[in-house]
Amino acid sequence: MFKTVSLAVVSALCISASAVAAPHSASGIILTYDLNKDESLPLEEFVDARRARFNASDTNKDGVLDESEYVYEWEGKVEKRLAEDRKESVKQTHIRFHAVAVSYTHLTLPTICSV
Ligand SMILES: [Ca+2]
Numbered sequence: 001m002f003k004t005v006s007l008a009v010v011s012a013l014c015i016s017a018s019a020v021a022a023p024h025s026a027s028g029i030i031l032t033y034d035l036n037k038d039e040s041l042p043l044e045e046f047v048d049a050r051r052a053r054f055n056a057s058d059t060n061k062d063g064v065l066d067e068s069e070y071v072y073e074w075e076g077k078v079e080k081r082l083a084e085d086r087k088e089s090v091k092q093t094h095i096r097f098h099a100v101a102v103s104y105t106h107l108t109l110p111t112i113c114s115v
């Protein structure tokens with residue numbers, strides 16, 4: 001089995017992987033690859049953005065993305081997303097706690113017991 005893959009294959013894999021990680025909308029794709037932030041994504045800019053990601057993942061700079069480099073890139077994305085999700089979840093938990101604490105301060109014991 002091949003241990004290396006071509007740029008075309010990697011681009012296809014990265015596009016499908018990005019489709020999972022990125023929002024599933026045209027605007028989400030544009031935001032992901034819009035390097036100059038003009039809310040437009042011509043083919044050249046998309047290719048440049050993908051090439052930049054490829055080059056960042058090709059850690060040994062041999063022009064080939066091997067399995068470990070590809071998995072490492074994906075693992076990094078997953079770790080980043082998990083960290084962001086955890087941070088947001090903790091933030092929401094604080095908000096819920098304070099909302100519940102505030103609502104309980106307005107209840108009296110007889111009110112609670114009569115429910
Ligand atoms: Ca653009």
Ligand SMILES: [Ca+2]
Pocket residue numbers: 058059060061062063064065066069
């Ligand atoms: Ca490489």
